[in-house]
Amino acid sequence: MAxxxxxxxxxxxxxxxxxxxxxxxxxxxxxxxxxxALGLARRWSKVAAVLFAVGAVSGTVLSFEMGLLWPxxxxxxxxxxxxxxAFEGLSFFVEAIFLGxxxxxxxxxxxxxxxxxxxxxxxxxxxxxxxVVSVNAWMNNPTGFRIVDGVVxxxxxxxxMFNDGVWLQFAHMWVAAFMVVGFLVSGxxxxxxxxxxxxxxxxxxxxxxxxxxxxxxxxxxxxGHLLGLRLAVTQPAKLAAFELALTTEERAPLRLGGVLVxxxxxxxxxIPRLGSIIAxxxxxxxxxxxxAVPPDQRPPVNLxxxxxxxxxxxxxxxxxxxxxxxxxxxxxxxLLSRRWFLAVAVAAGPLAVLxxxxxWVATEVGRQPWTVWQVLRTQDAAGxxxxxxxxxxxAFMVYAGLSVGAFVVLRSMARRWRAGQEHLPSPYxxxxxxxxxxxxxxxxxxxx
Amino acid sequence: xxxQVAVAVAMFIGVVAYAVLGGAxxxxxxxxxxxxxxxxxxxxxTLVDHSIGPVWEANxxxxxxxxxxxxxxxxxxxxxxxxxxxxxxxLALLGIVLRGAGFAFRKYAGSLRQAQLFGVVFAASSLIAPxxxxxxxxxxxxxxxxxAGYGPPLASWAHPTPLLAGxxxxxxxSFLAGVFLTADAAxxxxxxxxxxxxxxxxxVAFGAGAVVLLALVPVSRDAPTLTDGLTGRAAPLVLLxxxxxxxxxxxxxxxxxxxxxxxxVVxVVxVVTGWGVAQYPWLLVDEVTIAAGAGAPRTLAALLxxxxxxxxxVLPPLLYLFALTQRQAARASH
Ligand code: HDD
Ligand code: HEM
Ligand code: HEM
Numbered sequence: 001m002a003x004x005x006x007x008x009x010x011x012x013x014x015x016x017x018x019x020x021x022x023x024x025x026x027x028x029x030x031x032x033x034x035x036x037a038l039g040l041a042r043r044w045s046k047v048a049a050v051l052f053a054v055g056a057v058s059g060t061v062l063s064f065e066m067g068l069l070w071p072x073x074x075x076x077x078x079x080x081x082x083x084x085x086a087f088e089g090l091s092f093f094v095e096a097i098f099l100g101x102x103x104x105x106x107x108x109x110x111x112x113x114x115x116x117x118x119x120x121x122x123x124x125x126x127x128x129x130x131x132v133v134s135v136n137a138w139m140n141n142p143t144g145f146r147i148v149d150g151v152v153x154x155x156x157x158x159x160x161m162f163n164d165g166v167w168l169q170f171a172h173m174w175v176a177a178f179m180v181v182g183f184l185v186s187g188x189x190x191x192x193x194x195x196x197x198x199x200x201x202x203x204x205x206x207x208x209x210x211x212x213x214x215x216x217x218x219x220x221x222x223x224g225h226l227l228g229l230r231l232a233v234t235q236p237a238k239l240a241a242f243e244l245a246l247t248t249e250e251r252a253p254l255r256l257g258g259v260l261v262x263x264x265x266x267x268x269x270x271i272p273r274l275g276s277i278i279a280x281x282x283x284x285x286x287x288x289x290x291x292a293v294p295p296d297q298r299p300p301v302n303l304x305x306x307x308x309x310x311x312x313x314x315x316x317x318x319x320x321x322x323x324x325x326x327x328x329x330x331x332x333x334x335l336l337s338r339r340w341f342l343a344v345a346v347a348a349g350p351l352a353v354l355x356x357x358x359x360w361v362a363t364e365v366g367r368q369p370w371t372v373w374q375v376l377r378t379q380d381a382a383g384x385x386x387x388x389x390x391x392x393x394x395a396f397m398v399y400a401g402l403s404v405g406a407f408v409v410l411r412s413m414a415r416r417w418r419a420g421q422e423h424l425p426s427p428y429x430x431x432x433x434x435x436x437x438x439x440x441x442x443x444x445x446x447x448x
Numbered sequence: 449x450x451x452q453v454a455v456a457v458a459m460f461i462g463v464v465a466y467a468v469l470g471g472a473x474x475x476x477x478x479x480x481x482x483x484x485x486x487x488x489x490x491x492x493x494t495l496v497d498h499s500i501g502p503v504w505e506a507n508x509x510x511x512x513x514x515x516x517x518x519x520x521x522x523x524x525x526x527x528x529x530x531x532x533x534x535x536x537x538x539l540a541l542l543g544i545v546l547r548g549a550g551f552a553f554r555k556y557a558g559s560l561r562q563a564q565l566f567g568v569v570f571a572a573s574s575l576i577a578p579x580x581x582x583x584x585x586x587x588x589x590x591x592x593x594x595x596a597g598y599g600p601p602l603a604s605w606a607h608p609t610p611l612l613a614g615x616x617x618x619x620x621x622s623f624l625a626g627v628f629l630t631a632d633a634a635x636x637x638x639x640x641x642x643x644x645x646x647x648x649x650x651x652v653a654f655g656a657g658a659v660v661l662l663a664l665v666p667v668s669r670d671a672p673t674l675t676d677g678l679t680g681r682a683a684p685l686v687l688l689x690x691x692x693x694x695x696x697x698x699x700x701x702x703x704x705x706x707x708x709x710x711x712x713v714v715x716v717v718x719v720v721t722g723w724g725v726a727q728y729p730w731l732l733v734d735e736v737t738i739a740a741g742a743g744a745p746r747t748l749a750a751l752l753x754x755x756x757x758x759x760x761x762v763l764p765p766l767l768y769l770f771a772l773t774q775r776q777a778a779r780a781s782h
Contacts, residue, residue: 053552057545071527079743082520096505104502
C-alpha cells in the first residue's frame with residue numbers, strides 16, 4: 001500500500017495540477033496566436049497522456065489493494081468510508097473522458113471548445129483530491145458512526161466524508177500537487193537551459209509552471225501551520241513525535257533534526273520557546289509529550305520526526321527559492337542566466353517530491369499503531385501476512401518496470417521533439433497523414 | 449425494489465458496461481497479438497490504436513466504479529471475496545496494469561523494437577486480465593466464496609465453472625472486439641483489412657459457441673444454483689443472447705457490419721445480465737444474499753445520489769466522446 005501510494009501520489013499530482021498549467025499555455029497560444037505556446041501545450045498534452053495512463057493503472061492497483069491488504073478495515077468500515085471513493089470514481093470518469101476528448105481534439109475540434117475540455121479535467125482533479133484525502137482525514141478524525149458492543153452502527157457516510165480534518169488536509173494536498181508538478185516541469189526546462197537551450201520555448205516552459213509553483217510554495221507553509229495547530233487537540237501523540245518531545249513542556253523549545261537513542265534526544269539543534277510558538281501559536285502553551293501517551297500507543301518517533309521536519313524544511317527552502325527569484329527579477333536581475341540558480345531549479349522538482357512523500361510518511365507513521373485513530377489498530381486492519389512479502393516484491397518489480405518504461409518513452413519523446421519531429425507517429429502507424437515526411441520515415445522503420 | 453437491490457442493480461449495470469466496453473477493449477489485444485509481424489500487422493495495430501486510443505481509459509473506469517460500489521455497499525462480501533480469491537485477482541490486476549501501460553507506451557515508443565516489446569506486453573496481458581476476471585466471476589457464481597472469507601487460495605477457483613468462465617470471457621472479448629474492428633475498418637474504407645478481420649471474427653464466433661456447448665455439462669454439475677437460474681428465471685435472456693449471437697454471425701456473413709456490431713452488443717449484454725438474473729437474490733451464491741450482505745442504509749441511499757449525479761455529469765460527455773470518435777472515423781473514410 002505504502003509503495004503503491006508513494007508511487008501513485010506523484011502521478012496523481014500530475015492529474016490534479018497539470019491540466020491547469022496546460023490550460024494557461026494553450027489559452028495564451030490561442031489568444032496571442034503564439035505558436036511557441038501552442039506547441040508547448042501540444043507537447044504537454046502528450047506527456048500528460050503517458051503520465052495519466054500510468055496514474056490510472058496505479059490507481060486501479062490501489063483500489064484492489066484496499067481490499068487485498070486491508071480486509072479488516074474494508075470489511076468493517078467499508079460503508080463508513082466508501083462514499084468519498086464513490087465520488088472519486090465519478091471524478092476519474094470525468095477526467096478520463098475529457099482527457100480522451102482533449103487528446104483527440106487537436107486539429108479536430110473548434111479551438112475554443114477544445115480548450116474548454118481542460119476545465120472539467122482540472123475541476124475533476126480538485127474533487128478527486130478532496131475525496132481521496134477525505135478518506136485519509138477520516139482515518140485521522142474518525143466520525144460518522146458509533147461502535148456498540150464491537151459492532152459498527154449509526155453509520156452516516158456524509159458526516160464521515162465531511163469530517164473536521166478534511167478541509168485543511170485537502171488544501172494542503174492540493175497545494176502540494178501544484179508544488180510538485182510546477183517544480184518538476186519547470187526543472188525540466190531549467191535543465192534544458194543549463195545545456196544552452198535558451199529559446200522562447202524553454203523560457204515559457206519554465207515560466208508558467210514556476211509561477212504556479214511559486215504561489216503554491218508561498219501558500220504551503222501557512223496551510224501546513226494551520227494543519228499543525230489542530231494536532232495538539234486531535235492527535236497529541238503525533239505532535240509529540242513531530243516535535244521529538246519526550247515530556248510535556250510549557251514554553252517548549254523547537255528541536256531541529258536529532259534522533260531519539262535509548263530514550264535520549266541526540267544531535268538536535270534546540271531553539272528555546274519556538275516549539276510553543278509554532279505548534280500552539282502561543283509563547284507559553286504546553287506542547288504535549290510522549291509521556292502523556294501509553295507506551296503501546298506511541299508511534300515510531302524518529303521516522304515521524306525526521307519525515308515531518310524534512311517536509312517542513314524542504315517546504316521552507318522552496319518558498320525561499322521562489323521569493324529569491326521574483327525579488328531578483330524585480331531588481332532587474334534575471335537569475336535564469338545564472339548557472340547556480342538553474343541547478344537549484346532543477347533540484348527543486350525532486351525536492352518537492354521528497355517533501356510530498358515525507359508528508360505522507362509523517363501523517364501515516366505518526367498515526368501508528370492506529371489505522372483509524374483510536375478505533376482500529378493496524379494489525380487488525382491488515383490481511384493475512386504470509387504472502388504479503390511476496391506481493392510486495394512483485395509489486396516492486398512491476399513498479400520498477402513501469403517507471404523504466406515511462407522514463408524511456410518520455411525521453412525518446414523529448415529526443416524526437418528536439419530533432420524536430422512534432423507529431424510523433426507511432427511506429428505502427430506508417431501513414432500518419434499529418435506529415436508526409438514523417439510518414440515516409442515511419443514506413444521505412446516498419447519495413448525494416 | 450428495496451434500496452439494497454437498487455444499489456446492487458446500479459453496481460451490476462457497471463458490470464455489464466465493463467463487459468461490453470472493457471471487453472471490446474481487452475479483445476482488441478487478441479487481434480493485436482495475432483496480427484502477425486510488424487509489417488503484416490501494422491494495419492491491424494494502427495486500427496486498434498485509433499479505435500480504442502481515445503476511449504480506453506474511460507472504458508476502464510467502469511471497473512473502478514464497480515469496485516468502489518462493491519466495497520461501499522457490500523463491505524463484508526467484498527472482504528470475503530478479496531481474502532478468498534486473491535490469487536486470480538492479483539493476476540487479473542497484473543494483466544490490467546501491464547496492458548494499460550503497454551498500450552500507452554507503445555503509442556509514443558521511440559523505435560520499432562521498443563514498440564514491439566510494449567505491444568507484446570499489451571496484447572498478451574489483454575488476454576490474461578479477462579481470463580482471471582472471468583475466473584473470479586465464475587468462482588462467485590458457483591458458490592465457492594464462503595461468507596466469512598479466507599477460503600482456500602487455490603481450491604476456491606481451480607474448478608470447471610471458474611476456469612470455463614475465464615475461457616468464455618476471453619472468447620467473448622475477442623469476438624466483440626473482432627466485430628467492432630471489422631466495422632471500424634469498413635467504415636474507414638479499408639476493405640482488405642475489414643475482410644481479414646471479418647473472417648477472423650467468424651472463426652472466433654464458432655470457437656466461442658463451441659466453448660459454451662462444451663461447458664454445458666460440467667457447469668450444470670459444478671454449479672447447480674446457477675444452472676437452475678439460467679434454465680429458469682434467466683432462460684429468456686439466455687435465448688436472447690443465443691439469438692443475437694447467431695444474428696451477429698448472419699450479419700457478418702452478409703457484411704452488414706453496423707448491424708453485426710449492434711447484435712454482438714445485445715448478445716454480450718444479454719448473457720451477462722442473464723448471469724446476474726440467474727444468481728439473484730444471491731450476492732455470493734449459496735452464501736450471502738444481497739439483503740444480508742448490504743452495508744448501512746444511509747450509505748446505500750448516498751450511493752443512489754452518486755448514481756444520479758453520474759447520470760447527469762458522466763453519461764452525456766461519455767456519449768459525446770463516443771460520438772466524436774465514431775464521427776471522425778466516418779469522416780476519415782472520405
Ligand atoms: C492528490 C490526489 C490523489 C491521491 C492522494 C490519490 N489519488 Fe488516486 N488519482 C488521483 C488523485 C489522487 C487523480 C489525479 O485524480 C488520478 C490520477 C490520474 C487520473 O486519471 O486520476 C487518480 C487515479 C486513481 C485511480 C484510477 C482512475 C482512472 O482510471 O482514471 C484510482 C482507482 C485511484 N486513483 C484510487 C486511489 C486510492 C485508492 C488512493 C489512496 C488510498 C489514491 N487514489 C490516492
Ligand atoms: C489519501 C490517500 C492515502 C495516502 C497517500 C496514504 C499514504 C500512506 C503512506 C505513505 C503510508 C506508509 C506509512 C509506513 O511507511 O508505514 C501509509 C500507511 C498506511 N495506510 Fe495509508 N494512505 C492513504 C490512504 C489510506 C487509506 C484509504 C487506507 C485504508 C484503506 C490506508 C491505510 C493505511 C494503513 C493501515 C497504513 C499502515 C501501514 C503500515 O504501518 O505498514 N491509507 N499510508
Ligand atoms: C513548509 C511548511 C509545512 C508545514 C508547516 C507542514 C505541516 C504539515 C503537518 C502538520 C502535517 C500533518 C497533518 C496531520 O497528520 O494531521 C502535514 C502533512 C502533509 N504535508 Fe506538509 N507541511 C509543510 C510543507 C509541505 C510541503 C512543501 C509538502 C509537499 C510538497 C507537504 C506535503 C504534505 C503531505 C502530502 C502531508 C500528508 C497529507 C495531509 O495531511 O494532507 N507539506 N504537513
